[in-house]
Amino acid sequence: MAASNKWVDSFVKAFYIAKKDAKVYYFKAPNFTYGLLMPISLFLAFSIAGQMNSSLIVSGLTSLVILFGTTSIEAVAIVLEKQTGTFERLLAAPVSFFTLLFGKAVAGFFFGLVLATVILIPLSIVSGTVVANPMLVFIAIAFSSLTFSALGVLVSAYAKWVPEAQMLSNFLRFPMAFLAGTFVPLELMPSQLSVVARFLPLTYSVEALRTSMNDSAVTFTYLLDILALALFSFVLLVIAAKVLQKRLE
Amino acid sequence: MDNAIEVSNLTKYYGKLLAVDHVSFEVKSGEVFGFLGPNGAGKTTTLRMLTGLTKPTSGAAAVAGFDILRESTTAKEHIGLVPEVSNLYDEMSAWDNLIFAAQLYGVPKKEREKRTKESLELFGLYERRRDHVGNFSKGMKRRLTIAAALIHKPAIFFLDEPTTGLDVQSSRMIRNLIKELNEGGATIFLTTHYIEEADQLCQRVAIINQGKIVALDNPEKLKATVEEHRIIEVSFSPAQEFTSQLKELRFVSHVSRVGDKLRLYVEDVSEVVPIIIDFARKKRLKVVSINTLKPSLEDAFAKITGLSPEVMATEKEPVKKEGGGSG
Numbered sequence: 346m347a348a349s350n351k352w353v354d355s356f357v358k359a360f361y362i363a364k365k366d367a368k369v370y371y372f373k374a375p376n377f378t379y380g381l382l383m384p385i386s387l388f389l390a391f392s393i394a395g396q397m398n399s400s401l402i403v404s405g406l407t408s409l410v411i412l413f414g415t416t417s418i419e420a421v422a423i424v425l426e427k428q429t430g431t432f433e434r435l436l437a438a439p440v441s442f443f444t445l446l447f448g449k450a451v452a453g454f455f456f457g458l459v460l461a462t463v464i465l466i467p468l469s470i471v472s473g474t475v476v477a478n479p480m481l482v483f484i485a486i487a488f489s490s491l492t493f494s495a496l497g498v499l500v501s502a503y504a505k506w507v508p509e510a511q512m513l514s515n516f517l518r519f520p521m522a523f524l525a526g527t528f529v530p531l532e533l534m535p536s537q538l539s540v541v542a543r544f545l546p547l548t549y550s551v552e553a554l555r556t557s558m559n560d561s562a563v564t565f566t567y568l569l570d571i572l573a574l575a576l577f578s579f580v581l582l583v584i585a586a587k588v589l590q591k592r593l594e
Numbered sequence: 595m596d597n598a599i600e601v602s603n604l605t606k607y608y609g610k611l612l613a614v615d616h617v618s619f620e621v622k623s624g625e626v627f628g629f630l631g632p633n634g635a636g637k638t639t640t641l642r643m644l645t646g647l648t649k650p651t652s653g654a655a656a657v658a659g660f661d662i663l664r665e666s667t668t669a670k671e672h673i674g675l676v677p678e679v680s681n682l683y684d685e686m687s688a689w690d691n692l693i694f695a696a697q698l699y700g701v702p703k704k705e706r707e708k709r710t711k712e713s714l715e716l717f718g719l720y721e722r723r724r725d726h727v728g729n730f731s732k733g734m735k736r737r738l739t740i741a742a743a744l745i746h747k748p749a750i751f752f753l754d755e756p757t758t759g760l761d762v763q764s765s766r767m768i769r770n771l772i773k774e775l776n777e778g779g780a781t782i783f784l785t786t787h788y789i790e791e792a793d794q795l796c797q798r799v800a801i802i803n804q805g806k807i808v809a810l811d812n813p814e815k816l817k818a819t820v821e822e823h824r825i826i827e828v829s830f831s832p833a834q835e836f837t838s839q840l841k842e843l844r845f846v847s848h849v850s851r852v853g854d855k856l857r858l859y860v861e862d863v864s865e866v867v868p869i870i871i872d873f874a875r876k877k878r879l880k881v882v883s884i885n886t887l888k889p890s891l892e893d894a895f896a897k898i899t900g901l902s903p904e905v906m907a908t909e910k911e912p913v914k915k916e917g918g919g920s921g
Contacts, residue, residue, distance in 0.1 A: 354700065358697070358698060358700075361694065361697040361698060362698075365683070365686075365694050368685075368686070368690075369683055369685045369686060429681075429684070430677065430679055430680070430681040431681050431682070431683055433647055433677060433681050434681045434682070434683075434695075434698075434742075435698070436646070436647055437645055437646065437647060437670060437673070437675045438670060438695075438698040438699060439667045439668070439670040439671040439698075439699065439700070440667065440698060441667055593647070593648060593649075594648065594649050
């Protein structure tokens with residue numbers, strides 16, 4: 346098989362894995378409820394007293410919804426499959442490790458897109474926020490979904506059982522939610538914390554959304570944010586593949 | 595291709611536990627090859643290494659001519675795997691499970707529905723095609739798992755304990771299917787702890803114990819290794835535990851219990867029969883039946899491994915999913 350055909354074949358198989366995951370795990374009412382309710386409650390609790398402007402609220406909340414929505418299912422999807430044995434159906438198939446995990450991440454990616462749309466449109470209307478460039482916002486949402494989905498895949502690859510996966514994802518999500526400029530803009534944070542924030546993917550998601558909501562042109566900051574998110578996605582998936590391979594040896 | 599599977603010094607450690615110890619063998623194309631051994635002998639671990647589910651610690655193997663480490667993805671295209679426990683998606687219908695299997699193995703779109711329909715009809719599941727697999731019985735799940743392994747028409751099948759825990763009817767159906775697949779030219783690698791199953795189905799059998807292959811030949815030749823022994827099967831009334839006392843009798847090398855009967859492995863039948871009759875008279879027992887038997891594969895297994903065939907009748911513990919194999 347020619348190299349280009351192999352790539353197409355891998356991409357197609359990743360899509361089938363994603364489609365199956367979407368059907369089996371994602372698009373069920375309780376998942377939407379959890380993906381939306383948790384970040385909304387968290388955000389309301391901290392933002393009401395903070396006198397944040399509407400674009401800060403919309404961008405921060407959208408990023409949080411994507412983070413919580415994708416990781417809550419992604420982080421347990423592989424663990425559950427390892428426990429029920431269905432993961433071996435995927436491992437036994439002629440699919441590379443990376444393709445398999447990419448397929449898993451794509452399912453979370455689509456779920457993140459849907460969740461972000463569900464929260465962003467009504468929130469913008471209610472808050473009267475004007476979105477400067479909807480296409481750039483969409484791109485930022487897409488890259489954020491892929492990154493957080495890849496984060497969930499990594500947690501799921503590492504964890505041996507569901508409670509461990511849930512504990513690990515909370516261990517990552519909650520500090521990230523407070524340190525990534527979601528509730529407090531980075532420029533208002535102590536300098537040490539703003540350095541820490543630069544190592545967190547949520548920071549780039551919030552910043553990309555905020556930038557694209559305020560500026561219709563493609564800015565340098567926006568491009569860097571998207572690049573950082575793409576890099577996070579790739580690195581997280583590569584690490585997940587290594588971790589899982591090690592786990593299964 | 596003469597050999598469908600070639601294995602050289604395959605070894606697997608789980609931590610400090612040596613699960614498979616420098617195993618080497620070949621499986622010829624079109625052969626039914628049995629891997630027979632008690633639970634924990636290393637059968638499933640060997641199968642998992644050959645199907646790319648776990649990495650060997652050392653050694654090499656090729657399936658369909660492809661190295662299982664360097665060309666794992668290509669090798670998997672030629673493999674149909676039927677695990678011991680169903681690994682279908684309970685939340686999906688039988689139809690969707692087979693379609694997904696076809697997609698994963700690159701079955702062309704036009705063929706997918708046709709093959710899925712044919713497979714479901716072949717396994718008597720077409721009427722239940724829209725039902726979630728979670729509602730299926732164990733036998734139905736096993737049939738659907740086999741259907742999923744067949745969907746891409748592989749040349750080599752790996753079946754891990756295919757009839758364990760199934761009712762008689764389902765077991766018979768699966769054994770017939772294995773024969774049909776083999777008649778159609780497929781190579782079958784079968785792990786089992788049912789000695790009779792290996793005897794009925796396999797052209798060659800490898801006996802594995804404590805991670806090592808202790809014998810490898812066709813069933814008839816394995817049976818011939820115990821032909822210097824003759825077997826007398828005797829049943830007494832009242833049935834009591836006489837195993838240890840019978841072992842003490844002259845010319846008796848081994849005694850095992852099979853149901854309400856006792857099997858005596860003897861050097862000379864004509865010498866031992868009067869001794870048994872005398873034993874029964876002294877103990878005031880009635881001899882209900884007494885027969886001489888030809889050695890079976892079970893007898894060969896007992897002699898080769900030094901294990902009682904009863905250990906093979908013990909069902910397995912639930913399969914450990916991650917990492918370690920179970921057999």
